[in-house]
Amino acid sequence: MQNLLKILLRYSNFLVFIALEVAAFLLLYYNNAYPRSSLLSTANDVVAWQNEQISDIRSYFHLRSINAQLARENAELRNRICSMDSTKHEAPIHYASAKVVQMTTDQLHNSLTINLGSLDGVMRGQGVRNEEGVVGIVRTVGRNYSVVLPIINTHTNLSCRFAKNDYLGTLQWDGKDYRFAQLADVSSHMVVNPGDTIVTSGLSPVFPEGIPVGIVESSVLKEGESYYRIQVRLHTHFKRLKYVEVVQNAHQAELEELVDGME
Amino acid sequence: MEWSKQIVRYVLVMMLQVLLFDQLQLFGVCHPYIYILCLLMMPITLSHSADMLIGAGVGLVMDVFCNSLGIHMASCILLMFIRPYLLGAIVSDKDRLNEQICLRALGIEALIKYVVILVVIHHLTVFMLAAWSWAHIGFVLMETLVSGLITSAIIIGYNAMIYK
Secondary structure, eight states: OHHHHHHHHHTHHHHHHHHHHHHHHHHHHHHHHSOOOSTTSTTSHHHHHHHHHHHHHHHHHTHHHHHHHHHHHHHHHHHHHHHHHOOTTSOOEEEEEEEEEEEOOSSSBOOEEESOOGGGTOOTTOEEEOSSSEEEEEEEEOSSOEEEEESSBTTOOEEEEETTTOOEEEEEOOSSOTTEEEEEOOBTTSOOOTTOEEEEOSOSTTSOTTOEEEEEEEEEOOTTOSBOEEEEEESSOGGGOOEEEEEEETTHHHHHHHHHHHO | OOHHHHHHHHHHHHHHHHHTGGGOOBTTTBOOOTTHHHHHHSOSOSOHHHHHHHHHHHHHHHHHHHTOTTHHHHHHHHHHHHHHHHHHHHOSOGGGGSSOSSHHHHOHHHHHHHHHHHHHHHHHHHHHHHHOSGGGHHHHHHHHHHHHHHHHHHHHHHHHHHOO
């Protein structure tokens, strides 16, 4: 008996170890086999509250991916609207959601790079917009990325018209302020008021008709000139551009071929 | 060694674990369990059995946060069981262990050995018990390697900063 006690004392640490491990494995086993005790799980109020706080905080860090998801959804919905109301004379248009990976706004020849390329069906000359309005036109296409010339590039010309009376003009940029572009070719007999809405004309296959471009900020008609100088406040906020959509017109190649053939 | 200090450190490390490291989801293999820092650095002035009981408690609390009842508990008990034997094997000067286990007491070489061995044992146990099958052994080993490295680096780095 005394010997047994001696042995037990000698190995007491090991016995405690075994006992504790058995307890742990029993917990493990019963927790798997039966509905878990809510006190010893994250259903526990304290732990659940803590987790909720964390997920609240985490949701801020996930805003970017949520944004991306919403942008995709937007493109998808716009596609559906297009397929719903596309009549015979309108070309089928597909919108592809893209992320802006690089952008300049402070140069004369600004550019932006998006994360879609030829593998995604992007082609040179396709239009780029976001939910605010027109962004630019695809210039160079790589396999996975494309460079877009925004309308705030002195090389870019965009055919636009007044929403109120369909009068046409050409949108250009003077390289001064990324918030404003200039509308040229509007002759002096037109009445231009600040606040007039400018939209895309739909005359080129780049953009469908009626995508918002901007609002007339001011118009000046100098003596002896037959064209207005119109400042247009752009809808698109280029400084905070994050997600855009590429406008993929299924008939674009055919249309351009026809135009090229004429020249 | 003041135990109040140990407890404050435990609470802080546990908060860091739950609020930060449990939130990491890097490549699916990175789950560093830095909370064992407290267990590793606890002085060995208590009896072996008491150490294991503390380990069981610390593991159980972690289990509650991870919804993994029993897994961390079993791993921490094992960790605390092995700890004094390992210390006996790698530390020649026993007198230096009367204070808490830290860089100043062990020296860098022994500390690295001590931390890496125990962290790997603990993490391997946790991931094996969580997987509960040999089918995922490759993944478990990968998980142990990545997470164990990060945990070890953090614990050794903590020592290097505080106990120069």
